[in-house]
Amino acid sequence: MRKHYHTDRGLFRAVQDVDVEVAPGTITALLGPSGSGKTTLLRLIAGLETPTAGAIAFDGVDMTQRSIQDRDVGFTFQGYALFKHMTVAENIAFGPRVRRLRIDVEARVAELLALTGLAGYGSRYPPQLSGGQRQRVALARALACSPRLLLLDEPFGALDPLVRKALQRSLRDIVREIGVTTIMVTHDQEEAWELADSVVLFNAGRVEQAGRMEDIAARPRSPFVMNFVGDVMHLPAGCLFVRKMGLTTARPFVMVRPSDVSLHADYRQPRICPATVIAKTLVGWTARYYLQFDDGLEMDLLVSKKEDRALYDFGVKQRVYVSCDPSLMLPFEPAELNDPLSEEVLLSRLG
Known part of the structure; x- marks a missing residue:
């Protein structure tokens, strides 16, 4: 699949060789x-x-030339696109009535109001609802015609975190109950973890990797994927820590996940690097250690307070030891991240 646009700056390849x-x-x-x-x-x-x-x-049926109406899809937009002059019930009933579906529309509306947790809200108007309630109305309206495919464009982007979490759980339960095939757009990794059975990761119009979210995080196929999915640290490839781990590369930087780095109180294995605790902070249920290696490189690692009490409890200025499996380190060039800001910061570190 390709989608190109001609612009004043030339050809823009919005979607390029995508097969999903x-x-x-x-x-x-x-x-x-x-x-x-x-x-x-x-x-x-x-x-x-x-x-x-x-x-x-x-x-297996080619729908490329079919009209929107003939595709039998439900679509929710980022801004909800509800009719403000219509009640909630009228918004939900709009699709079946326009398409003149041979169903009991009032019964369908009542069913969807109950399914989306909006029973009793049918007579209200969109401006009288919260953002989360308006999103539920948009979802109910998208489902009103019993579509074969549900398309969601950033469904929770405008909501506060607590409401977003609650709606994510509701959406997952609703989709599972109805059994409708669903494709959703998001830039939020946590949302993908929470909701999706599978993920398609895009980069500059192309599919960078597809599969289960946990598989993508565990086995990223490129520096872009590893950098985008989960927390990472960018380390100079020639720093003491990387060299002590036994990794050599011609590329200027190495990427590693903090969760793959281990702290030790003593010198336990050949591939280990000493560091000094320069600060420690306790926030909520976590402890964060700020370390400095002998070549001046600084690194911070987060552990749970329970883990800290049982295994570490290091003090400031204490000597500690750090290790990481070198197979979990990924060498990269700054340009491979496709992130101009990160690239600028990394290149500035090279001098």
């Missing part, structure tokens, strides 16, 4: 940074955009 298969009855997340092509792909699937090349098939 979505299993029926599952939730698939299109994940990636802003401008990576995920919303464009969602619009192509919905029929809101026409592909430059390629085809879209539902259950």
